[in-house]
Amino acid sequence: MAYYDEQLQLLQQQTMQKKRKESKLKELYTQHEVLSTRADELRKSKLDAQADVEHLEGRSLTAFFYAVIGKKDEKLNKEREEAYAARVKYDVIARELFAVEEDIRHNETELIQLRGCEQQYEKMLKDKADAIKAIGSQEAVKIFRTEERITYLENQMNEIKEALIAGETALSITNRILASLGSAEGWGTWDLLGGGLLTDMAKHGHLDEAQKQVEYLQVQLHRFKTELTDITIHADMQVSIDSFLCFADYFFDGLFADWAVLDKIKQSQTQVQNIKSQIESVLNRLTSMFNSVAKELEGEKAGLNDLIIRTNMKK
Incomplete structure (x- = not known):
């Protein structure tokens, strides 16, 4: 009976773990969707900011205009700062997205290992309930x-x-x-x-x-x-x-x-x-x-x- 009780408690723990993993995955999927959208936005901002820098560094009319009025270096520094900020923000979101994807894979793997535990628990729970009824204690x-x-x-x-x-x-x-x-x-x-x-x-x-x-x-x-x-x-x-x-x-x-x-x-x-x-x-x-x-x-x-x-x- 002791072994029987231990198995029942183990299956109860696994059933609760399974529900917990499912809740975690639901939260992680939501985070992944939000982060993916944000990553796309920041990727575009990063590319746009870098393009602005390259535009000023190249042979554009804008670069010529700022050179003539003596503010090219000032404008270029500002654009470089914005490009750097955009790149850092994108790097942060990319790191977050990668970490969430890793957590999703980890939880999905653990969830596979817990497959079927609920059915086993319900069956053993019924068997135990029947045994208790038979004893009448x-x-x-x-x-x-x-x-x-x-x-x-x-x-x-x-x-x-x-x-x-x-x-x-x-x-x-x-x-x-x-x-x-x-x-x-x-x-x-x-x-x-x-x-x-x-x-x-x-x-x-x-x-x-x-x-x-x-x-x-x-x-x-x-x-x-x-x-x-x-x-x-x-x-x-x-x-x-x-x-x-x-x-x-x-x-x-x-x-x-x-x-x-x-x-x-x-x-x-x-x-x-x-x-x-x-x-x-x-x-x-x-x-x-x-x-x-x-x-x-x-x-x-x-x-x-x-x-x-x-x-x-x-x-």
Whole structure:
């Protein structure tokens, strides 16, 4: 009977995992559709911006006009900045799209391995129910229901734990971005005091690192959003989570041309701090949920032990 119960609990876990994978895939397919559309838009923007640069660098009438009025270098620099920003935005979305496609393949593979578990679970569940009816013991029914609840709570804890890990990873990336921006701000201040080429290079080196970490963060925010699928949270939290997915866009908008200016670096710090606060809010809610489920699980297990002891004593 013990082996029979273990198999039933295993199939129950697999059935819940299957439903979880299906929900994740639904969310991932939605993300993929949105990202694909956005990638097409940014690809076009990147090509258009690069074409503008090449147009000014070539033998066009526009290039001749700006050369005559003495503003060709100024106009060319602006176009190059816009082309660079467009390329970076496209690279970010391309990385996100690739990561989502990888997650889709991973979940589809795991879903194939879980095929048929629901039917097996239903059959074994019916067999167990019939066996309990034949015994006619109320204690056996209570034990059976309690074991079901324990398996459900354990699965729920695992889901929340996975979401917590994803969120904490995103949080650690925001800390790295803030550290890079803080260093860039320090070098920027020194640069204003006449630091020269070396301080300017150091400042931009930290800004490059911040840019790279923002790309990582955007991918991780999508994964955090996916892990939160089917986990019930407050409506205002859901709004915050949805805003995660636009982070890279507003972080990079209008930033490249003015990164040498300290107030732009400070503005970027504020943006990252805001997304960090949103992540922390969701993590706090998840931690509270995890502790609540853990407490209920502890109570159910204690109740199960009591049922088993009392049942054995009656025998």
